[in-house]
Amino acid sequence: MTSTSTDHDTTQTPGIGVILCNLGTPSAPEPAAVKRYLAEFLGDPRVVEIPALIWKPILHGLILPRRPKESAQKYQQVWLEDGGSPLLYHTEQQALLLRGWLGEAGIRNVQVAAGMRYGEPGLKSLLERWYQSGLRRILIVPLYPQYSATTTASVYDVAYAWAASKRDIPDLRIVNQYAEFDGYIAALEETVRKHWSSHGRPEQLVVSYHGIPARNVQLGDPYQSQCLATSKRLAERLGLNESQYRVTFQSRFGKARWLEPYTQPTLEQLAQSGTKVVDVICPGFPADCLETLEEINMEVREAFLHHGGQEFRYIPCLNEQPRWISALRDLVQQNLRAWER
Ligand SMILES: C=CC1=C(C)c2cc3[nH]c(cc4nc(cc5[nH]c(cc1n2)c(C)c5CCC(=O)O)C(CCC(=O)O)=C4C)c(C)c3C=C
Ligand SMILES: [Fe+2]
Ligand SMILES: [Fe+2]
Numbered sequence: 386m387t388s389t390s391t392d393h394d395t396t397q398t399p400g401i402g403v404i405l406c407n408l409g410t411p412s413a414p415e416p417a418a419v420k421r422y423l424a425e426f427l428g429d430p431r432v433v434e435i436p437a438l439i440w441k442p443i444l445h446g447l448i449l450p451r452r453p454k455e456s457a458q459k460y461q462q463v464w465l466e467d468g469g470s471p472l473l474y475h476t477e478q479q480a481l482l483l484r485g486w487l488g489e490a491g492i493r494n495v496q497v498a499a500g501m502r503y504g505e506p507g508l509k510s511l512l513e514r515w516y517q518s519g520l521r522r523i524l525i526v527p528l529y530p531q532y533s534a535t536t537t538a539s540v541y542d543v544a545y546a547w548a549a550s551k552r553d554i555p556d557l558r559i560v561n562q563y564a565e566f567d568g569y570i571a572a573l574e575e576t577v578r579k580h581w582s583s584h585g586r587p588e589q590l591v592v593s594y595h596g597i598p599a600r601n602v603q604l605g606d607p608y609q610s611q612c613l614a615t616s617k618r619l620a621e622r623l624g625l626n627e628s629q630y631r632v633t634f635q636s637r638f639g640k641a642r643w644l645e646p647y648t649q650p651t652l653e654q655l656a657q658s659g660t661k662v663v664d665v666i667c668p669g670f671p672a673d674c675l676e677t678l679e680e681i682n683m684e685v686r687e688a689f690l691h692h693g694g695q696e697f698r699y700i701p702c703l704n705e706q707p708r709w710i711s712a713l714r715d716l717v718q719q720n721l722r723a724w725e726r
């Protein structure tokens with residue numbers, strides 16, 4: 386970590402806040418807490434784009450009475466003994482480390498915190514708290530490298546709605562996407578190379594992203610093309626040709642068509658057609674969470690092995706990897722520089 390000469394002006398202006406904003410997570414791995422979380426999350430019209438008159442009765446009459454119990458059991462399997470929700474734990478660790486790395490780069494007037502779009506610590510309360518304490522420059526970094534209206538736009542909604550309640554609106558900046566940001570790709574590359582140096586190369590690298598409904602893409606959501614762009618950049622840096630990796634989409638919810646190919650059936654087909662060793666990485670999740678630790682590393686692993694695969698090697702998310710924290714520092718510095726002009 387070295388100080389840069391370009392950050393001097395920004396560092397002297399008081400009161401900058403940086404929020405690492407992630408999706409959110411239940412407060413406990415219990416049905417009641419999961420129900421509260423899912424009600425807020427799935428009640429967001431950015432997430433489920435079905436008219437409220439149709440969706441609300443389905444959500445409250447069919448989904449919320451059943452799913453929380455099932456989901457709570459899954460959360461229990463990944464809940465950290467001391468840290469609680471992995472998603473919240475890793476996001477908070479990232480915020481702590483980023484604060485230190487920014488300090489080492491000479492930026493000492495910055496506060497960094499984790500904020501959650503759904504649940505606690507809530508994005509809106511954090512904005513309000515910092516505003517009341519006098520911060521007038523706030524940078525939000527959604528922990529979604531690939532933009533989707535279902536996730537990133539929802540962060541904009543909350544921030545802008547909060548700002549709409551203010552007479553003296555602070556300088557607010559939101560990082561829209563960083564699917565091909567060099568530091569991010571380099572961090573992914575490093576995590577794969579480290580994994581290969583201890584385990585050797587796989588027959589296939591499966592690059593799995595959270596899915597969204599296919600219709601959203603038809604309506605203009607750029608998410609799919611950004612996932613493909615991230616994967617292509619990563620594969621190029623790893624020297625993989627097109628037959629050595631594939632991109633898949635996981636976590637389908639409901640019966641509509643989502644982005645394809647789906648992760649689990651792809652791994653089952655790979656196993657059935659004789660592939661024995663696979664590596665799976667989830668670049669769309671900067672922090673490990675239910676969808677990576679339980680769905681990928683438990684459910685999909687079991688499916689692959691059950692269909693004849695021999696080695697299912699899950700590559701953990703970027704989490705607290707120094708190369709990732711330095712990428713976040715670079716991304717933040719790049720955005721803070723805009724305030725110098
Ligand atoms: C309509 C449903 C959903 C859309 C669209 C969706 C998009 C989306 N989600 C993430 C990241 C995460 N999702 C997580 C959990 C999760 N996602 C959905 C549904 C949709 N997601 C549900 C119902 C759940 C809850 C778990 C369950 O009950 O099965 C998580 C993990 C949260 C945690 O606490 O660990 C993340 C992270 C992205 C990036 C995305 C679109 C691009
Ligand atoms: Fe999700
Ligand atoms: Fe899932």
